[in-house]
Amino acid sequence: MWIEPFLGSGVVLFSLQPKRATVSDINPHLITLYASIFEGKINPAIVKEHLTNEGRRMQEKGEKVYYEIRERFNTDKNPLDFLLLNRACFNGLIRFNNNGDFNVPFCRKNNRFRPAYVSKIVNQVRAVQKIMQTKDWTFLNLDWCECLKLAGEDDFVYLDPPYIGRHTDYFNRWSDKDAIEMAESVQTLDCGYALSMWKENKFRINEHIEEFWQDNDTFIFNHFYHIGSSENYRNAIVEALVIKKGFSATENEQIKICKMLIPQVALSL
Ligand SMILES: C[S@@+](CC[C@H](N)C(=O)[O-])C[C@H]1O[C@@H](n2cnc3c(N)ncnc32)[C@H](O)[C@@H]1O
Structure with a gap:
């Protein structure tokens, strides 16, 4: 093994x-994200819906939506928000402050989640899900x-x-x-x-x-x-x-x- x-x-x-x-x-957030895909709690359709809806809000209202999602993630620890933040933050960095809160700033592109970019992320999730389907894997924190x-x-x-x-x-x-x-x-x-x-x-x-x-x-x-x-x-x-x-x-x-x-x-x- x-x-x-x-x-x-x-x-x-x-x-x-x-x-x-x-x-x-x-890092529990990485593990929760992968474990959620492995267990089927997160799938390509759910990711597409989340990124499209939140991306639309970001396009309309700008960076305050990013910071609102960042605050929400730091309270709820939702793996879908973790994925979104990772794809909309500066340079795709993953960094947490001394309280364990995600603190990377916005990439400053309000139209970050254009349909082609959402499709790219959804396809990455689909690829990971496909690989996992035939595997005996355990995710631990x-x-x-x-x-x-x-x-x-x-x-x-x-x-x-x-x-x-x-x-x-x-x-x-x-x-x-x-x-x-x-x-x-x-x-x-x-x-x-x-x-x-x-x-x-x-x-x-x-x-x-x-x-x-x-x-x-x-x-x-x-x-x-x-x-x-x-x-x-x-x-x-x-x-x-x-x-x-x-x-x-x-x-x-x-x-x-x-x-x-x-x-x-x-x-x-
Ligand atoms: C260099 S990265 C691993 C890179 C990985 N091979 C990749 O390609 O993405 C180091 C990882 O170790 C984790 N880490 C740091 N301290 C740790 C510890 N004490 N025990 C377990 N994991 C730890 C971090 O959260 C980080 O994800």
Whole structure:
């Protein structure tokens, strides 16, 4: 079984599409959204109706509708509003203040939800729903260490934690201490695991990988970040995929998944 304690947007899960998975994130809104689609509480028709109606109000009354929906979401936590905010906020950012309230400003386009854009989002929901239909997946809202406890020896754990010291918001606090605790506990697991982490950029090298993950196989590849508060933050970065050493024995589901991750890697150490 695939175990992913830092699900985030779920892009890895939806690309690899393992048959059985337990996925989790400390952010309850991401999990509620995906779990609602999985359980059929949210479907393409419901999304279309919500975005069309609220988009029409936004077009007529402007940004105050966005801020009204943001306030409503921070009280009701409706996953449909979470999806809408994510698609109408500045740069598609997901950020929460110290009270756990979503606080990203409006993208300032009153006509954001034009029919073509609504169709695009509805099609994304349909695609996700279609992938999920044949899967045995469980969505959980846990801290990573609780999620790791669910891993058995035949499982495979994929970790994509926040960058140390870079993301700081209500659901994204990740200190050196967290990173070290995770490195130590993951490497005692009997099952396979892989970790995604930045390795270096033009300013510095991530010493954490060399210090705490050196007994594994490391593959590196280049990535460019397009989102950042200023151009200084939109830089090329070398990413590392760290995989449990020698994890290549038998032909099971986890190994196939691991092999699917590796082709994305341009250079190997
Ligand atoms: C780098 S993102 C994951 C990205 C994901 N692979 C994707 O492609 O979207 C890190 C995720 O870890 C979650 N997170 C942060 N701290 C956590 C914790 N202590 N336990 C579990 N999840 C946590 C955040 O909410 C965020 O979604």
